[in-house]
Amino acid sequence: NAGVTQTPKFRVLKTGQSMTLLCAQDMNHEYMYWYRQDPGMGLRLIHYSVGEGTTAKGEVPDGYNVSRLKKQNFLLGLESAAPSQTSVYFCASTQGWTGEQYFGPGTRLTVT
Protein backbone atom coordinates (compact mmCIF):
# COMPACT_ATOMS: atom_id res chain seq x y z
CA ASN A 1 0.00 0.00 0.00
CA ALA A 2 1.91 3.05 -1.29
CA GLY A 3 -0.62 5.67 -0.14
CA VAL A 4 -0.20 8.91 -2.11
CA THR A 5 2.65 9.16 -4.60
CA GLN A 6 3.83 12.09 -6.71
CA THR A 7 5.85 12.26 -9.90
CA PRO A 8 8.37 13.80 -10.41
CA LYS A 9 10.16 14.62 -7.16
CA PHE A 10 12.17 17.50 -8.61
CA ARG A 11 11.91 19.60 -11.76
CA VAL A 12 13.54 22.71 -13.16
CA LEU A 13 11.68 24.64 -15.86
CA LYS A 14 12.44 27.72 -17.88
CA THR A 15 9.89 30.52 -17.95
CA GLY A 16 7.17 29.74 -20.48
CA GLN A 17 7.64 25.97 -20.49
CA SER A 18 4.83 23.63 -19.58
CA MET A 19 4.69 20.52 -17.46
CA THR A 20 2.32 18.13 -15.72
CA LEU A 21 2.62 16.82 -12.18
CA LEU A 22 1.05 13.45 -11.47
CA CYS A 23 -0.54 12.40 -8.20
CA ALA A 24 -1.70 8.83 -7.63
CA GLN A 25 -3.44 7.27 -4.63
CA ASP A 26 -4.24 3.62 -3.99
CA MET A 27 -6.67 4.10 -1.09
CA ASN A 28 -9.80 4.47 -3.25
CA HIS A 29 -10.33 8.00 -1.93
CA GLU A 30 -12.97 10.20 -3.51
CA TYR A 31 -11.43 13.58 -2.75
CA MET A 32 -8.06 14.76 -4.00
CA TYR A 33 -6.25 18.08 -3.59
CA TRP A 34 -3.27 20.03 -4.91
CA TYR A 35 -1.43 22.48 -2.65
CA ARG A 36 1.61 24.65 -2.92
CA GLN A 37 3.89 25.40 0.02
CA ASP A 38 5.91 28.58 0.12
CA PRO A 39 8.16 29.82 2.95
CA GLY A 40 6.26 31.90 5.48
CA MET A 41 2.90 31.36 3.79
CA GLY A 42 1.85 27.87 4.74
CA LEU A 43 0.10 25.49 2.38
CA ARG A 44 -2.46 26.95 0.00
CA LEU A 45 -5.07 25.00 -1.91
CA ILE A 46 -4.75 25.29 -5.71
CA HIS A 47 -7.47 22.95 -7.03
CA TYR A 48 -9.39 19.99 -5.75
CA SER A 49 -11.63 17.18 -6.97
CA VAL A 50 -14.58 15.52 -5.23
CA GLY A 51 -14.69 12.58 -7.61
CA GLU A 52 -13.70 11.19 -10.99
CA GLY A 53 -14.40 13.70 -13.75
CA THR A 54 -14.86 16.67 -11.37
CA THR A 55 -12.54 19.55 -10.48
CA ALA A 56 -12.92 22.84 -8.64
CA LYS A 57 -10.83 25.91 -7.84
CA GLY A 58 -9.18 26.44 -4.51
CA GLU A 59 -7.60 29.53 -3.02
CA VAL A 60 -4.85 30.11 -5.63
CA PRO A 61 -5.93 28.52 -8.96
CA ASP A 62 -4.53 31.06 -11.45
CA GLY A 63 -1.89 29.66 -13.82
CA TYR A 64 -2.80 26.02 -13.12
CA ASN A 65 -5.16 23.48 -14.63
CA VAL A 66 -6.15 20.05 -13.35
CA SER A 67 -7.81 16.87 -14.56
CA ARG A 68 -9.22 13.80 -12.84
CA LEU A 69 -9.88 11.27 -15.58
CA LYS A 70 -9.39 8.30 -13.26
CA LYS A 71 -10.39 8.09 -9.62
CA GLN A 72 -6.86 7.23 -8.50
CA ASN A 73 -5.07 10.00 -10.43
CA PHE A 74 -5.11 13.78 -10.18
CA LEU A 75 -2.98 15.79 -12.61
CA LEU A 76 -1.77 19.36 -12.14
CA GLY A 77 -0.69 21.27 -15.23
CA LEU A 78 1.29 24.43 -15.73
CA GLU A 79 0.72 25.71 -19.26
CA SER A 80 3.28 28.53 -19.20
CA ALA A 81 5.49 28.42 -16.14
CA ALA A 82 6.43 31.64 -14.33
CA PRO A 83 9.10 32.23 -11.64
CA SER A 84 6.25 32.92 -9.16
CA GLN A 85 5.30 29.25 -9.51
CA THR A 86 8.57 28.14 -7.95
CA SER A 87 7.36 26.18 -4.96
CA VAL A 88 6.91 22.77 -3.40
CA TYR A 89 3.72 21.10 -4.60
CA PHE A 90 1.85 18.59 -2.49
CA CYS A 91 -1.00 16.31 -3.36
CA ALA A 92 -3.41 14.95 -0.77
CA SER A 93 -6.50 12.78 -0.61
CA THR A 94 -9.37 12.05 1.78
CA GLN A 95 -11.99 9.32 1.89
CA GLY A 96 -14.95 11.59 2.41
CA TRP A 97 -16.10 15.06 3.31
CA THR A 98 -14.65 15.09 6.81
CA GLY A 99 -11.95 12.47 6.40
CA GLU A 100 -8.32 12.61 7.37
CA GLN A 101 -6.00 14.08 4.76
CA TYR A 102 -3.13 11.93 3.50
CA PHE A 103 -0.26 13.68 1.75
CA GLY A 104 2.25 12.72 -0.89
CA PRO A 105 5.99 13.41 -0.54
CA GLY A 106 5.92 16.56 -2.67
CA THR A 107 7.42 17.89 -5.90
CA ARG A 108 10.02 20.65 -5.74
CA LEU A 109 9.63 22.88 -8.79
CA THR A 110 12.00 25.66 -9.76
CA VAL A 111 11.17 28.04 -12.60
CA THR A 112 14.09 30.12 -13.88
Added chain:
Amino acid sequence: KQEVTQIPAALSVPEGENLVLNCSFTDSAIYNLQWFRQDPGKGLTSLLLIQSSQREQTSGRLNASLDKSSGRSTLYIAASQPGDSATYLCAVRVTGNQFYFGTGTSLTVIP
Protein backbone atom coordinates in the same frame (compact mmCIF):
# COMPACT_ATOMS: atom_id res chain seq x y z
CA LYS B 1 -11.37 34.49 4.91
CA GLN B 2 -10.18 32.09 7.59
CA GLU B 3 -6.82 32.96 9.16
CA VAL B 4 -4.86 30.26 11.00
CA THR B 5 -2.03 31.26 13.32
CA GLN B 6 0.54 29.14 15.12
CA ILE B 7 2.59 30.63 17.91
CA PRO B 8 5.45 30.30 18.60
CA ALA B 9 7.08 29.91 15.19
CA ALA B 10 9.94 28.00 16.80
CA LEU B 11 10.40 26.18 20.08
CA SER B 12 13.40 24.45 21.64
CA VAL B 13 13.02 22.19 24.68
CA PRO B 14 15.16 19.65 26.55
CA GLU B 15 14.34 15.97 26.15
CA GLY B 16 11.69 14.66 28.49
CA GLU B 17 9.79 17.92 28.81
CA ASN B 18 6.04 18.10 28.27
CA LEU B 19 5.06 20.81 25.81
CA VAL B 20 2.06 22.51 24.23
CA LEU B 21 1.76 23.82 20.69
CA ASN B 22 -0.94 26.34 19.86
CA CYS B 23 -3.18 26.86 16.85
CA SER B 24 -5.76 29.63 16.58
CA PHE B 25 -8.30 30.34 13.86
CA THR B 26 -10.50 33.36 13.23
CA ASP B 27 -13.76 31.75 12.08
CA SER B 28 -15.32 29.13 14.35
CA ALA B 29 -17.43 27.66 11.51
CA ILE B 30 -15.10 24.72 10.88
CA TYR B 31 -15.84 21.09 10.10
CA ASN B 32 -12.66 19.67 11.56
CA LEU B 33 -9.07 20.44 12.52
CA GLN B 34 -6.07 18.26 11.75
CA TRP B 35 -2.55 18.28 13.18
CA PHE B 36 0.41 17.22 11.06
CA ARG B 37 4.13 16.89 11.43
CA GLN B 38 6.51 17.70 8.61
CA ASP B 39 10.14 16.63 8.56
CA PRO B 40 12.60 18.68 6.48
CA GLY B 41 12.16 18.03 2.76
CA LYS B 42 9.30 15.61 3.37
CA GLY B 43 5.54 15.53 3.07
CA LEU B 44 3.03 15.96 5.85
CA THR B 45 2.23 13.11 8.21
CA SER B 46 -1.17 13.17 9.89
CA LEU B 47 -1.08 13.08 13.68
CA LEU B 48 -4.62 13.72 14.87
CA LEU B 49 -7.96 14.71 13.37
CA ILE B 50 -10.62 16.36 15.53
CA GLN B 51 -14.14 16.71 14.16
CA SER B 52 -16.07 19.89 15.04
CA SER B 53 -18.30 17.95 17.44
CA GLN B 54 -15.33 16.59 19.40
CA ARG B 55 -13.34 18.21 22.18
CA GLU B 56 -10.15 16.16 22.02
CA GLN B 57 -8.30 13.25 20.45
CA THR B 58 -5.41 11.21 21.79
CA SER B 59 -2.78 9.07 20.15
CA GLY B 60 0.06 7.73 22.25
CA ARG B 61 1.98 10.66 23.75
CA LEU B 62 -0.07 13.17 21.77
CA ASN B 63 -3.28 14.84 22.83
CA ALA B 64 -5.08 17.47 20.79
CA SER B 65 -7.93 19.61 22.06
CA LEU B 66 -10.39 21.81 20.22
CA ASP B 67 -12.36 24.81 21.50
CA LYS B 68 -14.38 26.07 18.56
CA SER B 69 -16.00 28.94 20.41
CA SER B 70 -12.65 30.50 21.24
CA GLY B 71 -11.04 29.50 17.94
CA ARG B 72 -8.25 27.49 19.52
CA SER B 73 -6.62 24.10 19.40
CA THR B 74 -3.66 22.80 21.35
CA LEU B 75 -1.37 19.86 20.70
CA TYR B 76 0.12 18.42 23.87
CA ILE B 77 3.25 16.29 23.56
CA ALA B 78 4.20 14.31 26.65
CA ALA B 79 7.76 13.31 27.52
CA SER B 80 9.30 14.81 24.40
CA GLN B 81 12.02 12.90 22.53
CA PRO B 82 14.64 14.01 19.97
CA GLY B 83 12.64 12.12 17.33
CA ASP B 84 9.77 14.56 17.90
CA SER B 85 11.87 17.33 16.31
CA ALA B 86 9.94 18.52 13.26
CA THR B 87 7.60 21.25 12.12
CA TYR B 88 4.04 20.88 13.39
CA LEU B 89 1.20 22.23 11.29
CA CYS B 90 -2.49 22.61 11.97
CA ALA B 91 -5.20 22.87 9.32
CA VAL B 92 -8.90 23.65 9.51
CA ARG B 93 -11.55 22.50 7.08
CA VAL B 94 -14.26 25.03 6.28
CA THR B 95 -17.31 25.16 4.04
CA GLY B 96 -16.78 24.83 0.30
CA ASN B 97 -14.21 22.07 0.75
CA GLN B 98 -11.50 24.59 1.56
CA PHE B 99 -8.62 23.95 3.92
CA TYR B 100 -6.55 26.60 5.67
CA PHE B 101 -3.15 25.85 7.15
CA GLY B 102 -1.05 27.60 9.74
CA THR B 103 2.61 28.31 8.99
CA GLY B 104 3.74 25.85 11.63
CA THR B 105 5.81 25.60 14.79
CA SER B 106 9.35 24.31 14.35
CA LEU B 107 10.14 22.10 17.33
CA THR B 108 13.64 21.08 18.40
CA VAL B 109 14.05 18.59 21.24
CA ILE B 110 17.55 18.71 22.66
CA PRO B 111 19.03 15.40 23.91
